[in-house]
Amino acid sequence: MKMDKRWLRVSLCAGLALLLSACGFHLRRGAQLPPGMEKIHLTVNGGGDLQRELARTLEIAGATLVDQSGPGVAEFRVPVARFRQTALTFTGRARVGEYEVRYQVRFDVVDSQGKTIVPLQRIELSREFTYDATQPVGTESQTEEIHNSLTSDAVQAIQFHLRAAAERAAVPATAASSATAG
Numbered sequence: 001m002k003m004d005k006r007w008l009r010v011s012l013c014a015g016l017a018l019l020l021s022a023c024g025f026h027l028r029r030g031a032q033l034p035p036g037m038e039k040i041h042l043t044v045n046g047g048g049d050l051q052r053e054l055a056r057t058l059e060i061a062g063a064t065l066v067d068q069s070g071p072g073v074a075e076f077r078v079p080v081a082r083f084r085q086t087a088l089t090f091t092g093r094a095r096v097g098e099y100e101v102r103y104q105v106r107f108d109v110v111d112s113q114g115k116t117i118v119p120l121q122r123i124e125l126s127r128e129f130t131y132d133a134t135q136p137v138g139t140e141s142q143t144e145e146i147h148n149s150l151t152s153d154a155v156q157a158i159q160f161h162l163r164a165a166a167e168r169a170a171v172p173a174t175a176a177s178s179a180t181a182g
Helices: 002-022 048-060 136-181
Strands: 039-044 074-091 095-110 116-130
Touching (some): 039 048, 048 074, 048 136, 074 136, 095 136, 116 136
16 A cells, blocks of 8 residues: 555656656756856946846856956946836826836956957846835835846846857857867
């Protein structure tokens, strides 16, 4: 009886794993850094949450963050990181009913040799929310949560750009090694 339950559990786990792999589900990978980004000087206009999250992400990926730029140090620059809030709809008595929060981030990356790894990129994200004039405190916390969510999404989008740059850098290396082998 015990063996049957154990066998059933193992079969269910194996079946679930098979189903997840068949549907295209994959665990999200961390940032994969291109060559030349072992030491990074990170500059984020305004600093804040985006700088903290980017720094943490780069360190997890194996980079060493340094305070000064210089020889052998890659430059990760974020000249633009700003939120903008716009009224979308109005209710009776000209009160705002819905808002849109937009987050724009621009960044580029230059490797330790001064070569552009990621040219200037523009990421634009947005969320909409309903405004309740009777709950201004709730609206403030809702806006803060939206800012946090958009910041996390921007960091994830930046990770995708870094991973793509790393994969592009790996393709010529693979082609060169196969050319010399043949």
